[in-house]
Amino acid sequence: MHALVSQGRFAEAHAVVDDAFVERNGSAGYLLRAWVLAQEQRPADARDAVDWALAIAGPAEAADVFVLAGVVLLAMDEPHAALTAALRASGTDPDGWEPKVLLSDVYRRLGRPADAVAAARRAAAMAPHEVEAHVALARSLWAERGFLGRIPRRSRAEHRAAARRALALGAAPGQLVAPRGGALFGGVGLALFAAVQLYRVGTGDTWGLLAAGVGLAVAVVLVVMAARTGARRTGVSALARITGIRATVRTELVGDPWLWRIAAVRTALLMPLPALVTTGLVADRAWQGHPVPAWAATLLAVAGLTGVSALVLAVPWWYGGMYARRILRYGGFVRTQLTVVGLLAGGTLALAVRGAAVSGLWAAAAVAHFVWTVGGWLTGAVLVSRFHALRRRELFST
Incomplete structure (x- = not known):
């Protein structure tokens, strides 16, 4: 399937995940269709397929279904929705390492490196010979870098060990480095701080008020642009995204x-x-x-x-x-x-x-x-x- 899509042969991929295939395979069929649609840059249809897959997934559904759902949602830049799928996967298979890898990837995208490290450590302990588990651990430890870009002293030895183990199992060096999440909130926070400071450069009331207004407007524009970009990327409206994030936050509490x-x-x-x-x-x-x-x-x-x-x-x-x-x-x-x-x-x-x-x-x-x-x-x-x-x-x- 991946080979077909990677070569751009979408017609063949669609032939594989036709309606009959989806009907036979249930949630897994819908998720494979969603993955193909996501590769075709059809986010609305892909998200619709994911929603159907999760809607018909029963309580005894295999953890692999939820893991695949999380992977597809991450690819669509929906980390909060992916977190819900990852938690369901972990609950379905508490002793499975793949749900823990997914949890680690999701937490890292959400800018929560401590949770990512904890999940990756469990995955590496459960599956010491699986390259993905050690890659997840190396990535999550790398995501703990501070303001100066350095990994905390307490984590450096563990990061080196995880990276060496992942490379020994066949990982590519580029897989061990991943950007930290939470950049949007950092950007919004910076814009708000700029709004507080900008009015001080004004030489009078008009310029000061104008500068403060511009700074606040920049913060609002950043939020709106992020919401619209996410809507285009996932096929989900900004309001639906916010509602989904809220539901996930409440669940975690x-x-x-x-x-x-x-x-x-x-x-x-x-x-x-x-x-x-x-x-x-x-x-x-x-x-x-x-x-x-x-x-x-x-x-x-x-x-x-x-x-x-x-x-x-x-x-x-x-x-x-x-x-x-x-x-x-x-x-x-x-x-x-x-x-x-x-x-x-x-x-x-x-x-x-x-x-x-x-x-x-x-x-x-x-x-x-x-x-x-x-x-x-x-x-x-x-x-x-x-x-x-x-x-x-x-x-x-x-």
Whole structure:
């Protein structure tokens, strides 16, 4: 089959996976058809075939069916949907190494190297003579590279051993290097950070507001372009992709108590951002000697508080009611952030309405916005890193 498609002989491939073949082979037949359609760059038809395969797959379906579904979905750039298939494959065959390899590949594409390493280690332990298991381990360890592009010291010896073993079993050197996932979120985060900083280069109110607006617009455009690109590549609408990701996130929360704790910290850390780019902008411009009119400050304050409210309302929509209650109550993080954000926005608005001309007051307001936001990010980074370390310890001990 692969030889037929790789040579561009799609007619022969379609002849093999005709309706009769699909009817005889059920889920496996649909998945083979999906793979052929994906090679033909027909994402909508390919995804339709995958959905049919998973819909008719029974509880006792062979793990190979779900593994193949995951491989096809990864090829279509649908890692969250592939994760669902990989989890079903692993549940169907807990002692199988191939589902663990698929899990490792999916987690790496999702930018979760610790999970990828844990899954690949299990695969290599289950199948010490299978080249794919050691390739997956080498790739997942390579994906742990830090900002400077170096593998952490604790993983270097294991990476060398996995790479040597994979090469000895016949792997090509190029198979051992794979890009890290999660680039989209890094790009969006960078755009948001640029939005916060851009307004400082303005020489007056108009240029400062324009620069901030452009920065935020860039972030929005990145998200929209990514969603549309994914829709074209997979044949699934942006809304359907988001719904599928949400379902996968909720599913993972059920089996991993650390994930909702990490989600609680990250949710709290997002709270000051709307205030930073609204009332923080007002305070900074006034500090620089370009005060914003009271009506504009009021609109920006309302916009910031509306953004915070939207974040709070998005938590139950994304995580579900049960986990939303845990996230919003965990450690008082969200309540603390809401209180401080309200004080920052309210204090800045009061200064604008009063027409305060004291530079020190505006400086204090601007610095408070910046310090609270960035300080919270640093504190949250430490907490999330700690939670990941504890979670990694549990993953690697099982």
